[in-house]
Amino acid sequence: MNTLKKTFLIAVMAAITAPFMFAQNDSTETVADEKPVDNPVRATFGTNMLIDNQTVMSPYKGSLNLIIYHRFSNFTNGIHDLFGIYGSATTRLGLEYGITDRIMVGIGT
Numbered sequence: 001m002n003t004l005k006k007t008f009l010i011a012v013m014a015a016i017t018a019p020f021m022f023a024q025n026d027s028t029e030t031v032a033d034e035k036p037v038d039n040p041v042r043a044t045f046g047t048n049m050l051i052d053n054q055t056v057m058s059p060y061k062g063s064l065n066l067i068i069y070h071r072f073s074n075f076t077n078g079i080h081d082l083f084g085i086y087g088s089a090t091t092r093l094g095l096e097y098g099i100t101d102r103i104m105v106g107i108g109t
Contacts, residue, residue, distance in 0.1 A: 048065065064095065
């Protein structure tokens with residue numbers, strides 16, 4: 001009897017909420033009528049580094065990028081070094097030059 005009540009309750013709830021469960025609205029305009037535009041995407045990320053990882057971007061032909069990385073130390077000492085801010089830090093300087101739009105050379109220390 002208990003299972004029958006649960007099944008009946010689920011069926012009633014489904015019947016009540018079914019008219020409101022449409023994922024898309026009906027419209028008179030269709031997207032199939034429009035032609036797709038094929039424009040190349042430029043500057044996907046705006047730079048070739050995202051936080052500390054390389055993106056799909058590379059420097060454009062003839063451009064020179066100066067990159068300065070600064071990483072804080074571990075925050076294992078807690079408040080004694082203000083959670084890594086006053087601890088020892090790592091700094092890296094780098095230069096990247098775009099030979100072509102798809103090839104670059106870089107050097108860093």
